[in-house]
Amino acid sequence: NGNFDPMISLCVFGAEAMHKQATTAERLIKAGGVHENNQVDHGAGFGALS
Known part of the structure; x- marks a missing residue:
């Protein structure tokens, strides 16, 4: 698996x-x-990774 x-x-x-x-x-x-704001943070983090 050299690739x-x-x-x-x-x-x-x-x-x-x-x-x-x-x-x-x-x-x-x-x-x-957990406050709803934290869910927004997770979404932003996931978007940055993709």
């Missing part, structure tokens, strides 16, 4: 990490533990 691109791998890893973070945030929001 391995660490940047692509990093991007995928980052997207997965953001997805997990967002999922955790959604659970907290449902539990009433």
